[in-house]
Amino acid sequence: xxxxxxxxxxxxxxxxxxxxxxxxxxxxxxxxxxxxxxxxxxxxxxxxxxxxxxxxxxxxxxxxxxxxxxxxxxxxxxxxxxxxxxxxxxxxxxxxxxxxxxxxxxxxxxxxxxxxxxxxxxxxxxxxxxxxxxxxxxxxxxxxxxxxxxxxxxxxxxxxxxxxxxxxxxxxxxxxxxxxxxxxxxxxxxxxxxxxxxxxxxxxxxxxxxxxxxxxxxxxxxxxxxxxxxxxxxxxxxxxxxxxxxxxxxxxxxxxxxxxxxxxxxxxxxxxxxxxxxxxxxxxxxxxxxxxxxxxxxxxxxxxxxxxxxxxxxxxxxxxxxxxxxxxxxxxxxxxxxxxxxxxxxxxxxxxxxxxxxxxxxxxxxxxxxxxxxxxxxxxxxxxxxxxxxxxxxxxxxxxxxxxxxxxxxxxxxxxxxxxxxx
Numbered sequence: 258x259x260x261x262x263x264x265x266x267x268x269x270x271x272x273x274x275x276x277x278x279x280x281x282x283x284x285x286x287x288x289x290x291x292x293x294x295x296x297x298x299x300x301x302x303x304x305x306x307x308x309x310x311x312x313x314x315x316x317x318x319x320x321x322x323x324x325x326x327x328x329x330x331x332x333x334x335x336x337x338x339x340x341x342x343x344x345x346x347x348x349x350x351x352x353x354x355x356x357x358x359x360x361x362x363x364x365x366x367x368x369x370x371x372x373x374x375x376x377x378x379x380x381x382x383x384x385x386x387x388x389x390x391x392x393x394x395x396x397x398x399x400x401x402x403x404x405x406x407x408x409x410x411x412x413x414x415x416x417x418x419x420x421x422x423x424x425x426x427x428x429x430x431x432x433x434x435x436x437x438x439x440x441x442x443x444x445x446x447x448x449x450x451x452x453x454x455x456x457x458x459x460x461x462x463x464x465x466x467x468x469x470x471x472x473x474x475x476x477x478x479x480x481x482x483x484x485x486x487x488x489x490x491x492x493x494x495x496x497x498x499x500x501x502x503x504x505x506x507x508x509x510x511x512x513x514x515x516x517x518x519x520x521x522x523x524x525x526x527x528x529x530x531x532x533x534x535x536x537x538x539x540x541x542x543x544x545x546x547x548x549x550x551x552x553x554x555x556x557x558x559x560x561x562x563x564x565x566x567x568x569x570x571x572x573x574x575x576x577x578x579x580x581x582x583x584x585x586x587x588x589x590x591x592x593x594x595x596x597x598x599x600x601x602x603x604x605x606x607x608x609x610x611x612x613x614x615x616x617x618x619x620x621x622x623x624x625x626x627x628x629x630x631x632x633x634x635x636x637x638x639x640x641x642x643x644x645x646x647x648x649x650x651x652x653x654x655x656x657x658x659x660x661x662x663x664x665x666x667x668x669x670x671x672x673x674x675x676x677x678x679x680x
Contacts, residue, residue: 266409267397274393274416274425278386281426281636282672286378288589290430292322292336294381298373300341301348306510308332317372328513335519338507339466340432344384351380382429388438389425395441396604402449403560404608410618411608418549418625420592421600422632427670428590432466433597439463440470441601448564453481453489454496461500467598468518469578471501476570484563522583529580535593540647541586543593546631549624550596552617553603556610568602575599590646591635592628637666 263271286294295311303310308323309332315321326333354360354376362375372378393412400408416422424433439462446455456477464471474497481490505515512519525531536543536551543550557568579585579595587594611618634655635646642654655663668674 263397264409267412270409270413270416271393271397273413277417277422278389278426280671282386283427283429284375284379284382284672286372286381286430287428288318288320288430289322289336290381290428291318291372292334293340293432294372294378294430295323295334296336296338297341297344297348297381298377301345302352306331306333308334314372326512326519329511331511333511333519337432337466337468339462339464340381340385340435342465343388343435343462344381347380347384348377351377378430385429385431385434386425389421389429389434391438392421392434392441392600395438395445396601399441399445399449399601400604400608403564403605404612407608407611408604410622411604411611414549414607414621414625415553415600415603416625417629418553418621419547419597419600419603419628420590420594421597422629423591423635424594424597427636431594433594435466436463436470436598437600439466440598443473444601444605447477447480447567453486453492457493457496457498458500461497463598464497464500465504468504469575470598472574472578473571476567476574479570480563480567524581525583526581529577531582531585532576532580535576535580535585538586540649541593543596545648546592547596547628549607549621549628550603552610552621552624553606556606556608556613557602559609559613560605568605571602572599591632633667634663636670637663641666 291314295308295314296306299305299308299311311323311334312332315323322336323332323334325331351374355374360374360376393416396415397408397412400411404411416425421433421437424431425437439459443456443459443463446452446459460470460473460477463473474494477493478490481487481493508517508519509515529535534542537545539545554569554572557565557572559565560568575596575598579587579593582595607621611621631651634651638651638654638659641659642650644650
């Protein structure tokens with residue numbers, strides 16, 4: 258199914274999403290994104306995994322994205338190498354363009370960070386944007402197989418009702434756009450294409466991008482084994498294994514052990530001790546920021562048996578990991594960004610819920626509108642409000658006499674306005 262074969266409703270949903278991304282698209286890397294970008298610049302510009310030349314990103318980003326490792330005597334980044342590897346072709350092109358003076362624009366759009374030439378940063382953010390497109394397109398294809406006629410509204414609700422709307426536009430410099438696209442390809446290769454080899458490749462790339470995704474190998478192996486697909490289980494494992502070996506080699510080279518990712522004290526416990534906060538915390542909880550995500554998870558219970566068990570296994574493992582994670586709240590950002598990886602399942606779950614409970618279509622749409630409006634308040638408050646991801650401080654900010662500046666502040670964040678300001 259190519260784009261021209263999409264339904265009119267699907268094209269409208271994709272058009273609305275594209276318009277939002279166009280309005281608030283940020284071409285620069287920021288914050289944690291410099292961890293991924295430092296690796297990309299190291300291998301693409303310096304042909305080295307010793308990131309000594311990338312130390313300045315610490316000052317630019319305001320965090321130690323590059324640190325000296327005593328075991329290997331290298332300057333390394335704990336961030337996953339997947340986004341850098343995937344973005345490398347575009348970065349090499351940008352390095353060629355960077356030799357042309359006309360492309361020497363070094364400025365920012367949403368945050369005051371000047372870490373590299375804009376053309377080089379675009380190599381990363383435009384690649385991330387391509388994976389947003391992959392996530393959207395393949396989520397429609399997956400959902401159409403099971404719930405034809407509901408895929409369009411489900412896509413719109415899932416996008417505007419999840420943290421992806423922020424990380425597909427204003428913060429593309431993170432890994433989350435890559436995760437959403439790779440997860441959509443993985444689910445497509447499992448539910449629609451049904452190719453165990455592709456499953457291994459996509460989960461391998463996903464694990465290189467988000468280490469915790471490697472645990473998804475367990476339900477996928479069980480999925481094949483319990484269905485009696487022993488050969489497919491072997492194929493899946495065989496195509497996934499090289500990525501694990503590559504990652505272990507990377508760990509050995511960077512951190513001195515094939516079993517060390519560079520992260521220290523990542524978990525507070527093996528148990529999901531932050532489960533209540535993850536869902537119900539007033540300032541960071543999923544229920545308050547992105548309630549449509551909760552509805553989407555509920556919708557997965559109506560899927561056919563095999564798809565239901567596998568989808569809920571992905572969700573449960575993701576919840577378990579980040580409920581035990583010391584940074585369960587995902588730090589600075591809109592909503593809980595650790596759940597963006599499940600985006601194609603959100604589309605599927607919302608479509609399932611609408612199919613079973615048609616009267617929920619409007620309430621679900623309102624949940625999407627709620628998160629969309631919250632994101633606009635969030636966007637317009639930065640950088641004036643230092644802690645915009647704190648729900649109470651965000652609402653208090655707009656109720657304390659700042660409502661009059663909402664429209665002007667939001668207009669300033671429109672990408673074309675920022676681009677004009679560069680000149």
